[in-house]
Amino acid sequence: MIPFNKPSITELEKTYMMQAIDSLKLCGDGAYTKKVYQIFGEKLGIDKMLLTTSCSHALDMSAILAGLKEGDVVIAPSYTFVSNINAFVLSGAMPVFCDVEKETMNIDASKIEELITPKTKAIYPVHYAGVICDMDKINAIAKKHNLLVIEDAAQAVGSFYKGKYAAGTIGDIGCYSFHETKNYAMGEGGAVVVKDKELFKKAEIIREKGTDRSQFIRGEVDKYTWKDMGSSFLPSDVLAAMLYGQMERFEEIMDKRMHIWNTYYDAFAEDEKAGKLTRPFIPDYSTHNAHMFYIILPSKTVRDNLITELRKREIQSVFHYIPLHSSPFGQQLDAKQQGLPVTEEYSERLLRLPLFADLQENELEYVIKNVKECL
Numbered sequence: 001m002i003p004f005n006k007p008s009i010t011e012l013e014k015t016y017m018m019q020a021i022d023s024l025k026l027c028g029d030g031a032y033t034k035k036v037y038q039i040f041g042e043k044l045g046i047d048k049m050l051l052t053t054s055c056s057h058a059l060d061m062s063a064i065l066a067g068l069k070e071g072d073v074v075i076a077p078s079y080t081f082v083s084n085i086n087a088f089v090l091s092g093a094m095p096v097f098c099d100v101e102k103e104t105m106n107i108d109a110s111k112i113e114e115l116i117t118p119k120t121k122a123i124y125p126v127h128y129a130g131v132i133c134d135m136d137k138i139n140a141i142a143k144k145h146n147l148l149v150i151e152d153a154a155q156a157v158g159s160f161y162k163g164k165y166a167a168g169t170i171g172d173i174g175c176y177s178f179h180e181t182k183n184y185a186m187g188e189g190g191a192v193v194v195k196d197k198e199l200f201k202k203a204e205i206i207r208e209k210g211t212d213r214s215q216f217i218r219g220e221v222d223k224y225t226w227k228d229m230g231s232s233f234l235p236s237d238v239l240a241a242m243l244y245g246q247m248e249r250f251e252e253i254m255d256k257r258m259h260i261w262n263t264y265y266d267a268f269a270e271d272e273k274a275g276k277l278t279r280p281f282i283p284d285y286s287t288h289n290a291h292m293f294y295i296i297l298p299s300k301t302v303r304d305n306l307i308t309e310l311r312k313r314e315i316q317s318v319f320h321y322i323p324l325h326s327s328p329f330g331q332q333l334d335a336k337q338q339g340l341p342v343t344e345e346y347s348e349r350l351l352r353l354p355l356f357a358d359l360q361e362n363e364l365e366y367v368i369k370n371v372k373e374c375l
């Protein structure tokens with residue numbers, strides 16, 4: 001079976017992890033965590049970042065940082081991962097779901113403003129498939145209505161907006177995932193990026209069980225104490241060592257993934273012309289990180305049959321989010337929503353093809369040939 005995803009781990013990551021273990025500094029914020037911050041600064045220009053145990057936890061932190069509470073409302077897509085919404089629902093806030101654009105499956109910025117009420121406190125755009133949302137529009141709306149913008153950049157590490165702003169640094173707070181399915185992995189892990197200096201200090205405290213232990217470790221205070229609410233959101237340095245190895249291979253992994261993405265894109269041009277499928281669209285303002293290659297099929301039936309047919313041919317292809325407003329918990333929430341026709345229709349027609357750095361050339365050709373044959 002050609003899997004949908006497979007992490008790319010080499011001797012480099014294993015060596016760094018063994019070094020972290022041998023150092024007997026296994027807990028968080030050790031030497032490798034610092035190296036991770038440095039390499040993110042060098043390669044992506046990212047400052048003020050804190051590693052977390054997952055992107056879900058980074059999102060949970062963002063809701064605490066934003067001060068979200070019962071009675072508040074947050075605008076987010078329904079076409080997203082549960083953690084995106086759980087984060088502020090845990091804080092007592094409610095979502096109001098906004099539709100997505102059919103070209104990118106990103107939140108439709110032109111439909112946000114009509115959803116704003118005096119209760120609205122934040123917007124949570126998701127950079128789907130590593131393609132950046134229409135952030136100038138979103139930031140302008142947020143500024144006008146005094147809202148926070150929290151980017152779910154789980155899938156977008158290595159993507160840029162307008163050629164210079166890394167995903168996660170365009171809004172007020174950004175959240176990354178380093179789950180094994182992401183481009184750069186540490187098994188389970190994530191990070192939160194916080195622009196504002198004071199808010200960043202608060203983030204350090206929330207991540208360290210509500211204490212100022214980070215300041216104590218830096219020698220800025222002579223003892224540490226309980227300052228605010230928080231939890232243990234910092235990952236082991238052993239996992240940071242894996243991520244450091246992945247980031248040293250940043251270009252290699254990106255190039256391999258980009259080659260696969262571009263090969264799929266070119267190979268399906270004819271099929272798109274013939275009306276058999278639609279390929280992803282990358283807006284001018286976004287570069288992407290080849291996180292995902294999806295196709296939009298003419299109907300759910302065609303999509304589902306294609307999954308079955310490809311499985312018979314030992315190829316794993318997968319659908320994606322089931323819109324959250326239609327999920328059992330989503331239905332229980334008293335969440336307002338506008339009509340979500342694009343979300344409902346396109347989520348049923350979308351199919352993701354195998355894409356991982358170590359996908360072999362013959363496997364890639366085999367997938368393309370079989371998708372075409374089945375279509």
Ligand SMILES: Cc1ncc(COP(=O)(O)O)c(C=O)c1O
Nearest residue numbers: 054055056081083154177179190
């Ligand atoms: C858009 C989005 N947000 C959040 C997450 C959660 O990431 P993690 O598994 O690191 O908690 C994911 C994971 O797939 C995701 O795709």
